[in-house]
Amino acid sequence: MKHIVIICLFLLGACSSHNYYSIQQTANIGNVVKESKVGGVHGTFELKIAGSLRHRGGVFLNTMMDYKSEKNVTIFLTEKFIHKFKKKTGIPPEIYFLGKRIIVKGKAKRVKYTVYEYGKETDKFYFQTQINLNALNQFEEL
Numbered sequence: 001m002k003h004i005v006i007i008c009l010f011l012l013g014a015c016s017s018h019n020y021y022s023i024q025q026t027a028n029i030g031n032v033v034k035e036s037k038v039g040g041v042h043g044t045f046e047l048k049i050a051g052s053l054r055h056r057g058g059v060f061l062n063t064m065m066d067y068k069s070e071k072n073v074t075i076f077l078t079e080k081f082i083h084k085f086k087k088k089t090g091i092p093p094e095i096y097f098l099g100k101r102i103i104v105k106g107k108a109k110r111v112k113y114t115v116y117e118y119g120k121e122t123d124k125f126y127f128q129t130q131i132n133l134n135a136l137n138q139f140e141e142l
Helices: 002-016 023-035 079-089
Strands: 019-021 041-048 051-055 058-062 073-077 101-117 120-133 139-141
Touching: 019 023, 023 041, 023 073, 023 101, 023 120, 041 073, 058 079, 073 079, 073 101
Parallel strands: 019 041, 073 120
Antiparallel strands: 041 101, 051 058, 058 073, 101 120, 101 139
């Protein structure tokens, strides 16, 4: 019986572990996600926002100006998040977050994007490491 309790405690500890990625590790998050066998990595990520874009009902916050770079991490803000954030601050998030250091909690995953030229789909594509934010409690400003 004692062994069962120890095994259960070990398993609970493993399940509740949460990875923390510092700002110095940002460029490597894409590799960690790519090597993940479960479709992404849950964790807490410290990031500095270098660029932003409002597109197709959401806001993309990027850690690099070159959003197609494998070293870039993109935070995707859903319409739900945008509405709550703007109601709370009065400032559009694509403006507010520029140049800021933030901590986000969520799942980093690889998202495949097709490249379009002159409005037509090409056979080119790129992958982006992306973390979706739906709720205000998923981020903290440093």
